[in-house]
Amino acid sequence: MTATTVTLALVLGFGAGALSGLFGVGGGVLFVPTLALVVGLSQLGAQATSLAAMIPVVAFGAWQQHRAGNVRWREGIAVGVVSIIGVTGGAALATSLDEELLRNLFAGFLVIVAAQLVWSARRP
Amino acid sequence: MPTGKRTLLALGGIGIASGFLSALFGVGGGIVVVPLLVLLLGFDSRAATATSLAVILITALAGATSFALLEHVDWDAAALVGLPALVGSVAGVRLQRLVTSRELTLLFAVFLVAVAVVLVLE
Secondary structure, eight states: OOOHHHHHHHHHHHHHHHHHHOOOTTHHHHHHHHHIIIIIOOOOHHHHHHHHHHHHHHHHHHHHHHHTTTTOOHHHHHHHHHHHHHHHHHHHHHHHHHHHHHHHHHHHHHHHHHHHHHHHHHOO | HHHHHHHHHHHHHHHHHHHHHHHHTTSOOHHHHHHHHHHOOOOOHHHHHHHHHHHHHHHHHHHHHHHHHHOOOOOOHHHHHHHHHHHHHHHHHHHHHHHHHOOOOOOHHHHHHHHHHHHHHH
16 A cells, blocks of 8 residues: 555545544445545455444444433344344355446445435425 | 234344345445334434444444455455544534534535446446
8 A cells, every 4th residue: 555545545534434423324335435446445345344444433433322321222232133144145145246246236325325315304 | 912023023124134235335234224223113313323333333343254254354454444434433423513404415415426426437
C-alpha cells in the first residue's frame, strides 16, 4: 500500500464512520466500496474485510446504547445467535459467486439501501 | 402458546435473513433487522436501532471469523478503515443532533447510487 492509499483509506474510514453515525446506516455499505475501489481488494476480500472492520464501531455503539438502556439483550442475542446460520449460507454463496457478479449484486444492494433512505425521509 | 411461538419464529426469521445478507454483502444487516424488529415484534425505533447493534456485533464476529478461516480477511486494511471509523461514528452521532434534514438524506442516497454506478463500471 502506498502512503496515498493509506491516507485516503484513513480519511474514508473516518468518513464512513461519520456517515453511519449521521444516517444510521451501517458502516459496511461504505467500507466495501472503500476497500474495493481505494485499497484495491477483490470484491470478496473487501466484503470479508468490511465485516472485520465494523466490529470496533459496532461494539462501541452497542456499549453506548446499552449504557443508555436502549438495548433489549434477550431478543438481540437470540437474533444474533440464529444469524450465524444465515452467515454460513451467505458466506458459502458469496465465495461461490463470480467476482463481477458479486460486485454487481452488491451495487444493486446499494441502490436498495438508497431507496430505503429515500422512503424513510418521505414526508410524514 | 401461539404468541410465544410467533415471537420465536420472528426472532429466527430475522436472524437467518440478516445473517445471510450480512455474509453475502459484507454489511451489518441493520437494513433488515431494524424494520423487522419494529414490524414483527413491535419494537419502537430507538429500541430497534439499539438492539440491532447487539445483533450486528454477533453477526459481524461470526462473519469475520468464517471469512478469516477461508483467508479472505485483510486485517491491516480492516484496521485502516475500522479504527478511524470508530472516531468518525462518534462525530457522526454528535452531528446528527445538530443537523438532520431530508435534503441531506436524499443527497446521501444519491451518493450511494453514484457509488453503485462506479462499482458496476469499474
